[in-house]
Amino acid sequence: MADASEKLYFNGINAVTGDYELALSAEELADMVQGIKDKQFLSELQNKSQSEYPLRPDKSPGDLAEAGWGIIFPENSDPAIQEALSELIAWRRDQAQAEEEEYFKIFAGDDGYRQGDTKDSFLSRHGIGPGMVDPERGVPYYLLLVGSPGEIPFDFQYQLDVQFAVGRIYFNTLQEYANYARSVVTAERDGVALPRRVSLFGVANEDDRATALSSQHLVTPLVTTLQKESDKLAKKGTGWKIDPYMAEAATKSQLSDLLNGGQAPALLFTASHGMGFPLGHIEQMPGQGALLCSDWPGPIDHRGPINRDWYFAAEDLSSEANLLGMIGFTFACYGAGTPQRDEFAKPGKTPNEIAPYPFLAALPTKMLGLSKGGALAIVGHVERAWGYSISWSGVTESITSFEVALRQLMKRFPIGYAIEAFDLRYAELATELTMLIDRREKDKYKLTGTWTAHNDARSYVVLGDPAVRLPTAEKDQTPADRPVIQVKSVTGVAPPPLSPQPQSTFNAEPASTEPSPSVTSALTPDANMVFGSLWGGSDTPKADDEPGPLKKFVERLGDFMVKMLDDTTTLEVDTYVSHDLDQVEYQGGKFVGAKLRVATRVTIDGDTKLCVPQDEDGDIDTELWAIHTAAVQQAQASRAELVKTAIEAGTSLFNLFKPG
Amino acid sequence: MSDSQPHILDRWQIVEPSTAAITFSTTETSPVARWVLDLPSEEPAALARLQSLQTDQQAARIALNDVLERLEQLTSEAAAGESFSIQPDQAAPEEELLDAIAELRGEVSFAPGRPSKLKQIGGEFQAGTDRLFRLLSHLAWVETRHESVFLGRTVVGWSGDTHTLWREDSSSIQQTLHQRNLKLALSTRILYLRILMMSTQAAAKISLLLGSSAGVGSVMVLPIAWRYVNQVLRELDRHRNMIN
Numbered sequence: 001m002a003d004a005s006e007k008l009y010f011n012g013i014n015a016v017t018g019d020y021e022l023a024l025s026a027e028e029l030a031d032m033v034q035g036i037k038d039k040q041f042l043s044e045l046q047n048k049s050q051s052e053y054p055l056r057p058d059k060s061p062g063d064l065a066e067a068g069w070g071i072i073f074p075e076n077s078d079p080a081i082q083e084a085l086s087e088l089i090a091w092r093r094d095q096a097q098a099e100e101e102e103y104f105k106i107f108a109g110d111d112g113y114r115q116g117d118t119k120d121s122f123l124s125r126h127g128i129g130p131g132m133v134d135p136e137r138g139v140p141y142y143l144l145l146v147g148s149p150g151e152i153p154f155d156f157q158y159q160l161d162v163q164f165a166v167g168r169i170y171f172n173t174l175q176e177y178a179n180y181a182r183s184v185v186t187a188e189r190d191g192v193a194l195p196r197r198v199s200l201f202g203v204a205n206e207d208d209r210a211t212a213l214s215s216q217h218l219v220t221p222l223v224t225t226l227q228k229e230s231d232k233l234a235k236k237g238t239g240w241k242i243d244p245y246m247a248e249a250a251t252k253s254q255l256s257d258l259l260n261g262g263q264a265p266a267l268l269f270t271a272s273h274g275m276g277f278p279l280g281h282i283e284q285m286p287g288q289g290a291l292l293c294s295d296w297p298g299p300i301d302h303r304g305p306i307n308r309d310w311y312f313a314a315e316d317l318s319s320e321a322n323l324l325g326m327i328g329f330t331f332a333c334y335g336a337g338t339p340q341r342d343e344f345a346k347p348g349k350t351p352n353e354i355a356p357y358p359f360l361a362a363l364p365t366k367m368l369g370l371s372k373g374g375a376l377a378i379v380g381h382v383e384r385a386w387g388y389s390i391s392w393s394g395v396t397e398s399i400t401s402f403e404v405a406l407r408q409l410m411k412r413f414p415i416g417y418a419i420e421a422f423d424l425r426y427a428e429l430a431t432e433l434t435m436l437i438d439r440r441e442k443d444k445y446k447l448t449g450t451w452t453a454h455n456d457a458r459s460y461v462v463l464g465d466p467a468v469r470l471p472t473a474e475k476d477q478t479p480a481d482r483p484v485i486q487v488k489s490v491t492g493v494a495p496p497p498l499s500p501q502p503q504s505t506f507n508a509e510p511a512s513t514e515p516s517p518s519v520t521s522a523l524t525p526d527a528n529m530v531f532g533s534l535w536g537g538s539d540t541p542k543a544d545d546e547p548g549p550l551k552k553f554v555e556r557l558g559d560f561m562v563k564m565l566d567d568t569t570t571l572e573v574d575t576y577v578s579h580d581l582d583q584v585e586y587q588g589g590k591f592v593g594a595k596l597r598v599a600t601r602v603t604i605d606g607d608t609k610l611c612v613p614q615d616e617d618g619d620i621d622t623e624l625w626a627i628h629t630a631a632v633q634q635a636q637a638s639r640a641e642l643v644k645t646a647i648e649a650g651t652s653l654f655n656l657f658k659p660g
Numbered sequence: 661m662s663d664s665q666p667h668i669l670d671r672w673q674i675v676e677p678s679t680a681a682i683t684f685s686t687t688e689t690s691p692v693a694r695w696v697l698d699l700p701s702e703e704p705a706a707l708a709r710l711q712s713l714q715t716d717q718q719a720a721r722i723a724l725n726d727v728l729e730r731l732e733q734l735t736s737e738a739a740a741g742e743s744f745s746i747q748p749d750q751a752a753p754e755e756e757l758l759d760a761i762a763e764l765r766g767e768v769s770f771a772p773g774r775p776s777k778l779k780q781i782g783g784e785f786q787a788g789t790d791r792l793f794r795l796l797s798h799l800a801w802v803e804t805r806h807e808s809v810f811l812g813r814t815v816v817g818w819s820g821d822t823h824t825l826w827r828e829d830s831s832s833i834q835q836t837l838h839q840r841n842l843k844l845a846l847s848t849r850i851l852y853l854r855i856l857m858m859s860t861q862a863a864a865k866i867s868l869l870l871g872s873s874a875g876v877g878s879v880m881v882l883p884i885a886w887r888y889v890n891q892v893l894r895e896l897d898r899h900r901n902m903i904n
Contacts, residue, residue: 556793557856572821577828581810584825586692586801591825627835631814631824634839638846639820645853652860656879 013273013292013333015283015306018299054163054420055141056134061165061417062469064095067133068103068140069467074151075112081146082108084174084490088181091189092467096140103135113145113152119159133164141165142416142467149358154339154382158458162423165416167377167466169368170360174490176369182485183374184465187325193473193480194325196240198226198410199258199265203272203291204247206298214271214331215247218390218399222269225403229410237475240410252293252312259367260318264326264482266472267409274332274361274385275311278633279353280640282571282602287313289334289361289380314362317370324373324482325471327415327464328364329380329405336380336461337361343383343455356644364463372484376471377415377464379405386456401425401457409470416466426457554653561650571602573635575613575628597621598628602636672697672845692801692815693794695845701807703833710840717847719896724851724858727889730754731865753891760884761870778884785883788890792852802845804838812838816846855893859886 059066069092073082082089089106096104107113113122123129126138133141143160145152145168152168160166171177186192202219205211223244230240243265245254250272258264273292277284290313296306330336337360342352364378390399401421408418433450473479578584578594585592599611613621613628672695699706734754763777800816811834814824824842826835863885870881 560793560797571819572823574823576823576825578825579828581813581825581827584813586815586823589821589823591823594825623832627826627839630839631822634843634846635816635820635822638816638843638850641847641850642818642820642853645850645857649853649857649860652857652864656860656863656882 013275013296013306015275015277015281015287015311018302018304018306054133054165054417054423056132059135059141061141062413064092064142064467065098065100065103066135067142067165068100068105068135069096069142069144070105070107070140071144071146072152073106073108073112074147075109075114077108077112077147077151080174081177082106084177085146085181087178087185088465091185092465100136102138103140105138105140113147113156117156119156119163122156122160123163130163139164142414142465143167144169144465144467146170149337149339149360154337154358154461157461161461162427165414165420165462165466167416167462167464168360169464171365171369173369175371175487176365178487178490179369179371179485180374180464182487183324183368183370184376184468186373186483186485187376187468187471190483192325192471192483193477194266194471194482195479196238196410196472197243197265198240198267198269198406199243199245200226201250201255201258201268201270201272202244202246203250203270203294205273205292205294205296207300208273208296208298211271211273213390215250218331218402219244219246219269219271221399222402222406226406226410229407233410238472248294250294252295252310252316255291255293255312256316259312259323260316260321262322264321264323266326266470267406268326268328269331269406270329271331274330274334274381275306275313276334276384278637280356280637280644281633282636284338284355285359286315286362287311288338288355288359289332289336290314290316290363291330291332291335312363314366317363317366319370320372321370322372322482322484323367323370323375324485326367326375327409327468327470328367328375328378329402330364330378331385331402332381333384334361334381335385336364336378336463337382339383353641356640360463368464371487373482375464376468377462377466379415379419379460379462381456382459382461383455385459386453398453410472412469412472414467414469415462415464419460419462422457422460426454429454429457557650557653561646571600571632571635571639573600573602573628573632574598575624575631577624597624600628600632602632672848692799694801694803696803696805697841697845698805698808699837699841703837706806706837710837710844713844714840716896717844717851720851720893721854723892723896724854724889727858727862727892728865730892731862731869734758735865735869753888753895756891757866757884757888760887761866764870764881764884781883781887784890785886788886789856792856795849795852800845800849802842804841806834806837811835812842814838814842816842855889856886859889862889 055061055067061067071085071089071092093104107126111126120130123139128137128139133139135141141164143164143166145157145160145166147168148170149157149168151170157166157168169177169180171180200219200223202215203211204215223242226240227242230242233239245258255270258268270291273296275287275290275292277288290311292306292311295310296302338355338358340353340355340358342354361380364375364380367375367378401419401424404421405419408421409415429450433447433454436447436450574590574596575598576584576591576594576596578591581594584594590596596611597613599609601609613624699709730753734757760777760781796818798818800814800818802814802816804811804813810827811830812824812826814822816822826838830838859882863879863882866881866885866888
């Protein structure tokens with residue numbers, strides 16, 4: 001293990017600076033670990049670590065009729081989403097209810113996820129306590145969450161996943177929901193028989209310890225393990241083709257060929273850095289978690305922003321691609337999603353916001369929702385991924401969870417069950433961690449290592465239905481090309497991650513902005529007089545009252561937000577210089593009497609125009625350029641935070657008006 | 661500034677336009693709110709001043725994040741039968757909140773001629789939110805002066821457009837001073853909006869506190885919540901003064 005003062009590096013590269021997303025010494029990390037609050041949940045995980053079998057032993061996890069299947073919507077979910085998924089829901093109902101009716105469940109409305117629910121509150125509401133899953137008790141083993149992490153938090157998914165097999169989908173359009181449903185049903189119902197082929201994409205960047213570790217001690221041994229597994233399966237007539245793409249072969253164009261070339265493997269495993277962007281950066285939503293390929297020359301040969309040609313993002317995946325039946329596994333920072341707040345804040349400090357709101361990575365989301373045929377599931381990492389857990393506590397290749405998961409997939413086990421090894425590892429490490437914290441462990445190496453590996457194991461999530469399995473050709477079955485799915489057009493946009501939309505909220509006059517008749521009914525006469533007139537002209541608020549200060553305030557906030565959202569389609573950052581600042585005036589949106597030296601215009605679609613400063617010799621004025629670049633980043637971050645806070649304020653205010 | 665409002669904005673000399681001048685355009689006629697910070701002459705002292713501002717702001721953010729938890733505590737006490745009585749060790753914001761709630765529910769009888777606290781609270785809310793809108797909807801004109809020397813000026817539109825004017829021969833430390841001042845000023849502006857956001861969430865909680873017994877709507881307790889949140893921040897000011 002490394003020296004305590006030596007920096008630990010994680011699998012994330014900041015796209016703007018080109019630096020590592022996080023580099024900490026073991027000592028610094030240990031300080032963070034000691035701030036862990038959620039000890040109750042840690043000790044609860046001990047139950048999991050003591051049980052090797054997640055499901056009642058007489059039930060087969062490979063059979064939905066025995067394990068059950070359920071789908072969980074947020075309580076206020078748009079019914080149109082459920083409608084768009086109806087094909088998948090009907091298919092799963094048939095499978096899960098083959099023997100017992102209660103083995104299929106839709107958790108929606110009052111039965112759905114309620115804001116603030118924890119695993120415990122959700123399960124206890126449905127009559128379930130901790131421990132082994134018994135689908136007869138009312139909650140099936142396979143659970144599909146439908147909603148953004150803003151609606152159903154990542155923490156809920158992590159916690160539920162310890163006991164159950166959990167996956168999640170969230171799309172921006174109803175069409176993508178319908179596409180995904182059709183892809184899963186087609187893969188399972190229509191006899192899709194993909195060639196048994198697994199591609200392992202092991203990026204290695206020069207002078208980069210993180211990818212050296214993942215390529216040498218994760219992907220390379222995985223190739224060996226899977227080859228052995230394939231040899232065993234070959235004796236039963238179901239051998240696999242193992243395709244490694246290592247180091248210099250793991251380029252962006254190679255990955256593009258694999259995904260866009262029409263011959264995508266059934267199973268894809270990648271290990272690389274994931275791209276990270278500053279809070280509110282225009283590329284954060286579309287680019288966070290994109291896969292940085294071997295094209296990056298590494299941290300020594302290249303300094304500064306990461307070239308767009310070096311990483312594979314959602315926009316590099318063709319909308320015409322067909323990935324039907326594929327299951328993917330990406331080992332990369334933010335590969336599956338990004339929480340709103342940094343999960344590595346120091347004790348006593350408020351965690352920094354790293355994103356305007358929690359979100360799923362765009363690349364796997366696009367892979368699932370493709371219109372010609374989407375992937376069935378992608379396993380990825382939320383937050384930063386830690387190479388530490390590949391080589392931990394003196395064990396060079398501590399990769400059993402990866403090996404087990406991939407072998408189980410090759411044997412056609414459902415993805416949610418296949419990655420149980422990660423949950424068990426998480427539970428085991430949590431038990432160890434609880435013990436270390438309880439006895440106030442002084443060995444910072446040990447504490448750090450345990451916490452790191454614990455966090456790493458926790459943050460693997462399934463995007464997609466946890467009950468899907470690889471539709472590979474069985475023994476004596478001839479592999480076939482992927483069919484192209486046909487889905488009728490579904491119009492409509494799914495609700496945004498932050499709902500309700502402020503614009504519609506404040507346009508919803510007058511009903512939503514009027515207090516209900518009972519608002520002041522029980523107030524004292526004094527209170528009625530003061531707050532009633534604050535609302536409108538009379539003591540008791542009425543719809544046709546002259547607006548009082550409170551009403552004006554609500555109207556102004558609505559106006560402000562509507563205009564703000566309208567005006568944030570471009571960002572303008574200008575840098576001027578002058579010898580005599582006192583003589584400069586600000587008129588018409590510019591400084592008059594000063595020299596405009598650098599200008600940046602960023603449009604909402606990411607198009608950026610720059611006017612670069614040059615010195616007297618025609619060279620770039622690097623000093624001014626650096627100042628300006630910092631100003632652009634600050635402007636983007638500040639605006640993102642302002643918009644986000646305004647939306648949150650508007651949403652909270654809107655909720656005050658909701659009846660009940 | 662009203663006594664009920666936090667001092668977080670006092671660090672800058674903020675010159676605001678009149679209420680009537682509110683606009684959303686960014687033309688030359690747009691009103692501006694000037695955020696002027698005059699830093700001490702010694703550079704270490706100037707940096708320390710900025711650091712102190714940043715610490716205050718972090719403390720304010722943390723305090724804001726604690727608001728709902730504090731109200732939760734009150735709710736728990738109420739649920740445990742402790743009702744809304746004022747405890748001897750009650751923190752000042754909670755004490756004032758309970759006081760206001762009691763008046764709202766008609767439980768407190770004030771001596772004749774004593775001004776209604778609710779009226780005062782309503783006035784504070786109006787003044788506070790007026791100020792919030794002026795700060796948000798006007799161009800933020802952030803200036804840094806160091807030993808009365810003008811280091812830099814940045815004009816930020818409320819949609820984020822940023823125009824910065826630098827002295828041609830400014831040193832890197834001077835640039836740092838202005839950049840940090842700018843960042844803090846903009847964060848403070850957002851913090852003010854967060855006070856509103858937290859007040860709305862607090863209002864929902866307070867109306868829950870009242871709901872079963874009084875049927876009071878959340879909107880109408882917004883002024884009380886606004887005052888409570890500001891009082892929580894004012895606590896920081898008091899603590900800071902005690903430390904200093």
